[in-house]
Amino acid sequence: MKCILCKQAETCPDLTSVTLERDGFRLVVKNVPAQVCPNCGEAYADEAVAVRLLAAAESLTDSGALTGVREYASI
Numbered sequence: 001m002k003c004i005l006c007k008q009a010e011t012c013p014d015l016t017s018v019t020l021e022r023d024g025f026r027l028v029v030k031n032v033p034a035q036v037c038p039n040c041g042e043a044y045a046d047e048a049v050a051v052r053l054l055a056a057a058e059s060l061t062d063s064g065a066l067t068g069v070r071e072y073a074s075i
Contacts, residue, residue: 001035001044003037003039003040003042004042004044005037005040005042006037006039006040006042008037008039008040009037009038009039009040011035011036011037011038011042011044012035012036012038013033013034013035013036014033014034014035014036014043015031015032015033015034015072016032016034016036016043016045017029017030017031017032018032018043018045018053020053020054020057022057022061024066025057025060025061025065025066025067026066026067026068027056027057027060027067027068027069027070028068028069028070029053029056029069029070029071029072029075030069030070030071030072031071031072031073032045032049032053032072033045033049033072034046034049049072052072052075053075056070056075
């Protein structure tokens with residue numbers, strides 16, 4: 001797909017880091033599969049990946065944690 005942000009390049013499969021923040025909570029997930037623009041670096045995760053990331057964040061906030069760093073494969 002063409003990058004929505006820079007409109008200069010086609011995205012390609014790669015890995016990225018995603019940071020989710022809300023109300024003082026922060027979760028960083030490394031090695032997330034995504035389509036990444038080689039021009040500007042914008043990353044696009046598909047719906048299944050996004051659902052998994054949000055479920056991991058919800059689980060971590062339910063445990064009372066304020067921060068977390070995880071590998072995508074372990075969430």
